[in-house]
Amino acid sequence: MTDTSTLQSIDARTGQPSGESWAASTPAAIAATVAAASEASAVWAASDGATRARLLRGLASALEAAREQLVPLADRETALGTARLNGELVRTAFQLRGFADVVEQGAAFAVQDDAAVAGAPPVGRPRLTLVRVPLGPVAMFAASNFPFAFSVLGGDTASALAAGCPVVVKGHPAHPALSRMTIALAQRVLADQDLPAGLIGFVEGAAIATGVQLVQAESIAAVAFTGSFFGGTALAKVASDRPRPIPFFGELGSVNPVIVLPQALRSDVTELAQTLAGSICQGSGQFCTSPGVIIVQKDVAGDAFVNALATQLSSLSPHAMLTPGIRRAFDKGTRHWRETSGVRPLVADVAESGSTPRPCLVEVDTTTFVSDTSLHDEVFGSAAIVVRTDASSQAVEVLHAIGGSLTVTLWGVDAGTSAPDADTLALVRAAAQAAGRVLFAGVPTGVAVTAAQHHGGPFPASTAPATTSVGYAALDRFLRPVALQDAPAWLLDRDGVPC
Amino acid sequence: MTDTSTLQSIDARTGQPSGESWAASTPAAIAATVAAASEASAVWAASDGATRARLLRGLASALEAAREQLVPLADRETALGTARLNGELVRTAFQLRGFADVVEQGAAFAVQDDAAVAGAPPVGRPRLTLVRVPLGPVAMFAASNFPFAFSVLGGDTASALAAGCPVVVKGHPAHPALSRMTIALAQRVLADQDLPAGLIGFVEGAAIATGVQLVQAESIAAVAFTGSFFGGTALAKVASDRPRPIPFFGELGSVNPVIVLPQALRSDVTELAQTLAGSICQGSGQFCTSPGVIIVQKDVAGDAFVNALATQLSSLSPHAMLTPGIRRAFDKGTRHWRETSGVRPLVADVAESGSTPRPCLVEVDTTTFVSDTSLHDEVFGSAAIVVRTDASSQAVEVLHAIGGSLTVTLWGVDAGTSAPDADTLALVRAAAQAAGRVLFAGVPTGVAVTAAQHHGGPFPASTAPATTSVGYAALDRFLRPVALQDAPAWLLDRDGVPC
Numbered sequence: 001m002t003d004t005s006t007l008q009s010i011d012a013r014t015g016q017p018s019g020e021s022w023a024a025s026t027p028a029a030i031a032a033t034v035a036a037a038s039e040a041s042a043v044w045a046a047s048d049g050a051t052r053a054r055l056l057r058g059l060a061s062a063l064e065a066a067r068e069q070l071v072p073l074a075d076r077e078t079a080l081g082t083a084r085l086n087g088e089l090v091r092t093a094f095q096l097r098g099f100a101d102v103v104e105q106g107a108a109f110a111v112q113d114d115a116a117v118a119g120a121p122p123v124g125r126p127r128l129t130l131v132r133v134p135l136g137p138v139a140m141f142a143a144s145n146f147p148f149a150f151s152v153l154g155g156d157t158a159s160a161l162a163a164g165c166p167v168v169v170k171g172h173p174a175h176p177a178l179s180r181m182t183i184a185l186a187q188r189v190l191a192d193q194d195l196p197a198g199l200i201g202f203v204e205g206a207a208i209a210t211g212v213q214l215v216q217a218e219s220i221a222a223v224a225f226t227g228s229f230f231g232g233t234a235l236a237k238v239a240s241d242r243p244r245p246i247p248f249f250g251e252l253g254s255v256n257p258v259i260v261l262p263q264a265l266r267s268d269v270t271e272l273a274q275t276l277a278g279s280i281c282q283g284s285g286q287f288c289t290s291p292g293v294i295i296v297q298k299d300v301a302g303d304a305f306v307n308a309l310a311t312q313l314s315s316l317s318p319h320a321m322l323t324p325g326i327r328r329a330f331d332k333g334t335r336h337w338r339e340t341s342g343v344r345p346l347v348a349d350v351a352e353s354g355s356t357p358r359p360c361l362v363e364v365d366t367t368t369f370v371s372d373t374s375l376h377d378e379v380f381g382s383a384a385i386v387v388r389t390d391a392s393s394q395a396v397e398v399l400h401a402i403g404g405s406l407t408v409t410l411w412g413v414d415a416g417t418s419a420p421d422a423d424t425l426a427l428v429r430a431a432a433q434a435a436g437r438v439l440f441a442g443v444p445t446g447v448a449v450t451a452a453q454h455h456g457g458p459f460p461a462s463t464a465p466a467t468t469s470v471g472y473a474a475l476d477r478f479l480r481p482v483a484l485q486d487a488p489a490w491l492l493d494r495d496g497v498p499c
Numbered sequence: 500m501t502d503t504s505t506l507q508s509i510d511a512r513t514g515q516p517s518g519e520s521w522a523a524s525t526p527a528a529i530a531a532t533v534a535a536a537s538e539a540s541a542v543w544a545a546s547d548g549a550t551r552a553r554l555l556r557g558l559a560s561a562l563e564a565a566r567e568q569l570v571p572l573a574d575r576e577t578a579l580g581t582a583r584l585n586g587e588l589v590r591t592a593f594q595l596r597g598f599a600d601v602v603e604q605g606a607a608f609a610v611q612d613d614a615a616v617a618g619a620p621p622v623g624r625p626r627l628t629l630v631r632v633p634l635g636p637v638a639m640f641a642a643s644n645f646p647f648a649f650s651v652l653g654g655d656t657a658s659a660l661a662a663g664c665p666v667v668v669k670g671h672p673a674h675p676a677l678s679r680m681t682i683a684l685a686q687r688v689l690a691d692q693d694l695p696a697g698l699i700g701f702v703e704g705a706a707i708a709t710g711v712q713l714v715q716a717e718s719i720a721a722v723a724f725t726g727s728f729f730g731g732t733a734l735a736k737v738a739s740d741r742p743r744p745i746p747f748f749g750e751l752g753s754v755n756p757v758i759v760l761p762q763a764l765r766s767d768v769t770e771l772a773q774t775l776a777g778s779i780c781q782g783s784g785q786f787c788t789s790p791g792v793i794i795v796q797k798d799v800a801g802d803a804f805v806n807a808l809a810t811q812l813s814s815l816s817p818h819a820m821l822t823p824g825i826r827r828a829f830d831k832g833t834r835h836w837r838e839t840s841g842v843r844p845l846v847a848d849v850a851e852s853g854s855t856p857r858p859c860l861v862e863v864d865t866t867t868f869v870s871d872t873s874l875h876d877e878v879f880g881s882a883a884i885v886v887r888t889d890a891s892s893q894a895v896e897v898l899h900a901i902g903g904s905l906t907v908t909l910w911g912v913d914a915g916t917s918a919p920d921a922d923t924l925a926l927v928r929a930a931a932q933a934a935g936r937v938l939f940a941g942v943p944t945g946v947a948v949t950a951a952q953h954h955g956g957p958f959p960a961s962t963a964p965a966t967t968s969v970g971y972a973a974l975d976r977f978l979r980p981v982a983l984q985d986a987p988a989w990l991l992d993r994d995g996v997p998c
Contacts, residue, residue, distance in 0.1 A: 042928065094621040114951040122593040125947035126940070133931045240739060244902050244958050247965070403743050415987040428990070429541065432632045432981050432997040441625070441985040448624035452613040454982035459743050465979050466746070480964050482931050483953035486940040488914040491927070498931040
């Protein structure tokens with residue numbers, strides 16, 4: 001999309017435009033949308049759990065009711081396939097209803113009350129009541145790879161609304177017609193429930209200026225972003241360079257190391273290899289949790305596993321990628337791997353011109369990987385780099401070099417009750433230091449929406465590693481604690497909500 | 500202190516040096532201190548609550564045992580007076596023991612467990628266990644104005660140690676001898692308890708480079724800072740410009756508006772004025788919560804209150820300030836007020852050359868205050884600006900112009916059970932939007948250490964407004980959630996601590 005002044009729906013499989021193009025949001029329209037969100041702030045901050053839950057459930061039902069229109073359109077714009085997209089729509093509705101449940105149960109309204117204590121400080125003190133207040137309008141940048149679950153009515157929107165914050169969605173230009181259809185549904189739900197239209201605003205445009213204007217808008221109070229390292233770090237800087245900096249909750253990339261310990265390779269390796277190959281190719285590798293670094297010891301069993309993984313990957317045919325730009329980045333990233341000294345290809349090198357990508361698997365030793373930081377960057381798509389280690393202490397080095405990841409997967413750690421040896425213990429600790437989620441079984445793709453989920457991790461996985469963008473704790477991002485000192489009775493009667 | 504290569508203990512009252520000067524930490528010494536902290540990270544992250552509590556209580560007892568040496572030295576270096584400093588030492592010990600209690604009770608080790616659910620996603624899911632892991636070594640920048648409670652063994656150190664993180668304290672050059680005496684105590688406690696010396700590291704030096712090197716050190720995982728807007732924003736930028744940005748928990752300044760509603764002025768105003776004047780002059784105004792903006796309606800009762808406040812203030816004699824630099828900033832800030840068009844002095848203009856400062860009180864109308872952003876900056880010391888309003892909606896404008904503050908105090912809100920009128924409600928909401936603590940009685944100086952405390956607030960009060968630097972939630976800053984997926988039994992037996 002080189003012309004950033006217009007939006008155009010494009011068939012992701014053929015690259016052909018579908019229908020007419022339309023103009024991006026003007027600066028005046030963006031300003032008006034932010035103003036409407038700001039206008040809606042006070043009433044929504046003062047809303048109770050039942051009101052918020054009704055909206056969230058209304059949005060879930062509206063998505064489901066429009067499934068027959070939404071899924072084919074999403075499929076045309078993303079090439080993700082109707083099976084996956086139907087599942088994603090179900091997940092998105094589930095998530096909206098999940099936030100409805102937790103906010104109805106009081107998640108946003110918890111109060112911590114410390115009674116006054118007579119006497120002099122430090123023991124004596126006034127009454128303090130800790131409440132949480134919604135931050136205000138949240139700018140939400142939709143992702144390309146989850147056109148429902150991380151887009152207009154995805155997890156960021158659901159959690160912000162549950163927390164009491166209006167959202168201004170920046171639609172992703174890779175699925176512009178779907179975004180428009182979804183926001184139209186949302187607007188109908190707001191109207192049906194007599195809620196202000198400004199509660200779920202929408203701006204669109206592929207120009208950098210569109211996002212920058214949104215993040216700079218004075219009344220925007222926080223940003224939720226899922227996307228590229230380049231775009232995310234640039235917008236994070238805009239957020240922190242404001243006269244009044246605002247929190248930037250960004251998910252900027254993750255290589256999701258999978259560490260295959262020798263203990264995992266004692267039985268048949270084909271099934272393990274098949275599972276991992278499937279995870280690498282799922283959705284054409286366009287998952288934030290797609291495994292990108294596979295750490296395998298240098299021994300006979302390790303060789304057998306790596307060979308089996310290469311064989312399994314070669315047999316898979318990832319589907320077309322989301323956009324020509326994402327495809328170009330995939331081709332460029334895998335080409336860089338193949339051209340790097342010390343990197344060996346494990347699957348046949350193929351022409352880059354095909355309409356669908358071929359999976360890429362390369363191998364490198366630990367020393368080369370650790371010293372060449374260009375190999376630590378995420379290659380978005382069905383591509384993984386196998387790092388061969390001499391011992392588990394080298395796996396720790398690899399994790400340290402990667403630094404931050406949404407997930408680390410450890411295969412082969414003893415599941416029993418006796419603690420493993422010191423080396424394995426050190427590896428588990430290194431995994432917890434590097435990631436927001438540590439898996440001891442299964443693959444990292446697939447992120448359950450639940451209370452104990454954590455989808456974050458040290459930079460660049462997240463710009464706010466203490467927070468999560470999936471699971472019910474996501475709403476905590478949009479609330480700020482305030483201690484009320486000697487609060488009047490009427491305020492405490494309203495659970496301390498000063499709205 | 501123009502020579503930043505050495506440290507020198509100075510009598511804050513006379514400005515005279517005391518004893519010999521000594522050299523600041525060399526770059527090599529800083530690197531070695533950080534390395535020792537990094538080395539101590541794993542063992543401390545794996546420590547249990549009892550071990551951490553024993554250290555914290557040991558530090559508290561060591562402070563108390565050395566009171567006779569510490570307080571006179573602190574008094575000489577700060578001029579804060581022995582009564583205040585004795586109280587502050589008591590508070591610091593109380594705080595260390597408070598963190599000992601909460602960590603012993605499990606505050607850092609809470610686990611949230613979501614059982615596996617059979618079936619396909621989104622309902623079906625693996626077992627997820629949410630734990631928190633310590634971030635790693637914390638760089639802690641001591642403040643000048645609380646030589647015990649926000650210095651070497653202050654709240655940041657106590658909360659980081661409780662969370663399982665080593666600290667590297669950057670001593671404040673305004674009380675260098677006290678800092679050295681305190682770190683020596685701490686090192687003796689570590690040795691007595693067979694704990695690594697690297698657990699509480701110490702670097703010193705007034706040069707900017709000292710702090711920058713510390714924040715840039717690769718193994719430093721977070722920064723806790725209490726200090727000036729200028730220094731804090733510069734170091735925050737260093738933290739976010741690292742190849743791997745780290746969290747920066749900075750408290751950079753606060754004007755602590757006090758809104759005196761007409762209802763508060765129905766009875767005798769002298770006592771109110773006396774209370775407020777006392778708060779403005781407490782510790783020579785060198786409190787982060789010192790009231791700097793007083794919002795009073797333009798009417799007869801308001802005039803009477805402002806006159807009473809001026810009278811009370813004129814009768815007070817703040818003591819010498821902490822350093823010549825702080826005194827120069829006070830003189831410069833109050834001079835700027837007096838020279839600003841539309842600003843009227845309320846207490847006699849006095850020569851700036853005296854050894855102790857005179858309280859400063861000026862008056863301005865709302866329009867001038869809102870439009871002149873130079874009036875929104877904190878003037879650290881016994882100085883306040885009275886903003887006169889036509890109605891409570893103008894008070895909302897003033898709060899909005901200020902933007903972020905540690906506290907907002909509202910005097911005159913009905914304490915009963917019936918909600919107040921819409922204007923007062925809007926004012927309460929604006930206060931909660933602007934501050935981390937909203938008081939409905941009393942003065943903002945004095946911050947209780949308790950679970951429901953929140954010492955933070957929108958920028959510039961805090962660079963991380965969701966976090967607090969006072970109260971037991973302060974330890975949350977140094978822990979990061981990690982979801983363990985299908986964790987082995989042995990790991991869950993250790994409360995999921997992967998260390």
